Amino acid sequence: MKAILVSQHGGPEVLEWGDHQVGEPGTGEVRIRHEAVGLNFIDVYFRSGLYPAPNGLPLVPGNEGAGVVTSVGEGVTLLKTGDRVAYAGPIGAYAQQRLIAAEKLVKVPDGIELDVAASMMLKGMTAEYLLRRTYDVKPGDTILYHAAAGGVGLIVGQWAKALGATVIGTVGSPEKAELAAANGYDHVINYRTEDFVERVREITGGKGVDVVYDSVGKDTFPGSLDCLKPRGLWASFGQSSGPIEPFNIGILAQKGSLFATRPTLFTYIASRPELEASASALFDVVSRGIVKIEINQRYPLAEAARAHTDLEARNTTGTTVLLP
Structure with a gap:
């Protein structure tokens, strides 16, 4: 064969x-x-x-x-x-x-x-563990998902919306923005034409989001941290733009006593x-x-x-x- x-x-x-x-x-x-x-x-x-x-x-x-x-x-x-x-x-x-x-x-x-x-x-069970176990999304939560028009992103948008969350996503083109908006995203940010940190602050009235799901890596760090509310969670589960350089963990304290995790699907379905x-x-x-x-x-x-x-x-x- x-x-x-x-x-x-x-x-x-x-x-x-x-x-x-x-x-x-x-x-x-x-x-x-x-x-x-x-x-x-x-x-x-x-x-x-x-x-x-x-x-x-x-x-x-x-x-x-x-x-x-x-x-x-x-x-x-x-x-x-x-x-x-x-x-x-x-x-x-x-x-x-x-x-x-x-x-x-x-x-x-x-x-x-x-x-x-x-x-x-792989994509669907990734969405499951992110939304139900890495951070248990509840009605009233606000989440940010990078690469919203990707395979995991489209599933996350629909599922998170059904869970009662306000769902924000980032994309890289107007066409992908339309696709994300049709799959549960309440707000879609084109990171090529907009500053996603500023837009998240505008959308949330300065409060920030409860959790950022980030599979992009290098290009979205440390901006993802600046989108979080105090004690929010940054879930870095991929690095499509390249790996994140080593950083001082003290940055999590400086930006609001943040939590950070680097989960993988295979640990969650072991x-x-x-x-x-x-x-x-x-x-x-x-x-x-x-x-x-x-x-x-x-x-x-x-x-x-x-x-x-x-x-x-x-x-x-x-x-x-x-x-x-």
Whole structure:
């Protein structure tokens, strides 16, 4: 079968479409045939070497996918052949087929298509832990989310609005502003033409927001801190513009006794009960129409390099899938 292989770290050009062997599932494993694979910025980090590959090179990237179980290893009781499943986490998704631990998979409910599941697991469960566990968003809260037109951003906008929050987002173009406004954002700031710190202060009457969700990194720091009310929380969960330079923790005191955290999805779904709870919450809001998942880009898996180029150029919106 075919897969995308990374033999050396670098730009999108290192993503090569080639033959890849998949054996029979071992104890606790299943083999799945991918129907679709999700595209996420974390894939860029593994490709470039910013994040170390768990098992070194060569690497099959990708942390999100959905498909059908084709073979079951010894000791597996959670799943059977023919089950529709999805996952976020174990690297190796950019492949037509793969082996994966059964405990990392969740069954996809009837009514949710597999391409939709593949596009939303990592992004949707990220939105879940950010909104429900990193900071428990409540009616009356005001939140700021950077990159509001991205895959996580569009889910956060809809979900946070349903939770009763006032939702502020930043984007980089008028087109993305329209998209964010159509997905739950009460106020959308174009950071290319406006000072987002000043606008947040205007919108909140000088009070600031309860929480800033920041996956941008270098370009939004320390401005994100200046958007917070005293004792507010800065959740830095990505660095699409580059890593944040080391800083003196005393800045948190100077700007209002602020809290800061650097969460990752994989910590929040590390146990089976946490994974099931997060996926269940996501499937619930999607099944009830509270959150609508729009796949805005589709690429053949063989053209993953083109997808990475577009992603890094910020030419994509919402969710993107790669089709084996």
